[in-house]
Amino acid sequence: MNYRKVAMEHDKKIALVAHDNKKKDLLEWAKFNRDLLAHHKVYATGTTGELLEKELGFKINKLQSGPLGGDQQIGAKITENKIDFLIFFWDPLEPVPHDPDVKALLRMAMVWNIPTACNRSSADFMISSPLMDGEYDRLVPDYESYRTRKIPQVNS
Numbered sequence: 001m002n003y004r005k006v007a008m009e010h011d012k013k014i015a016l017v018a019h020d021n022k023k024k025d026l027l028e029w030a031k032f033n034r035d036l037l038a039h040h041k042v043y044a045t046g047t048t049g050e051l052l053e054k055e056l057g058f059k060i061n062k063l064q065s066g067p068l069g070g071d072q073q074i075g076a077k078i079t080e081n082k083i084d085f086l087i088f089f090w091d092p093l094e095p096v097p098h099d100p101d102v103k104a105l106l107r108m109a110m111v112w113n114i115p116t117a118c119n120r121s122s123a124d125f126m127i128s129s130p131l132m133d134g135e136y137d138r139l140v141p142d143y144e145s146y147r148t149r150k151i152p153q154v155n156s
């Protein structure tokens with residue numbers, strides 16, 4: 001597999017998402033890390049974003065609520081190199097109606113090699129990393145062999 005480098009800007013684009021039973025966790029975490037987060041451009045799904053904006057007091061780029069397409073919007077942004085980091089506190093103990101969207105978002109994050117934290121300890125490691133503050137080139141598979149793969153002949 002060949003890789004290409006995708007440079008991140010100084011202000012990173014961070015997506016924050018939490019399921020309902022995890023919102024308290026994410027809000028506490030975000031409050032503790034408010035000053036670090038404030039340097040960056042923060043995106044969030046609808047309800048998470050509303051709560052974060054109230055708690056942190058700076059602008060959050062709010063998308064649709066998760067069940068209404070917010071996870072998919074973040075996934076689409078990942079494909080367009082508009083998200084650098086994903087912090088997604090998903091709930092392992094309660095099913096959600098938009099489970100396929102949750103899986104799709106996590107899948108896009110893997111396809112595009114997006115640093116992804118799904119719990120508080122991983123988020124702590126991520127936000128405190130020196131790589132968060134400086135230059136970082138993310139390696140992304142070029143997927144050329146996938147794009148040029150042979151597909152079965154379609155007969156007319």
Ligand SMILES: O=C(CO)COP(=O)(O)O
Nearest residue numbers: 045046047048065066067
């Ligand atoms: O459901 C979510 C992510 O899958 C989060 O959506 P809300 O932030 O709108 O609650």
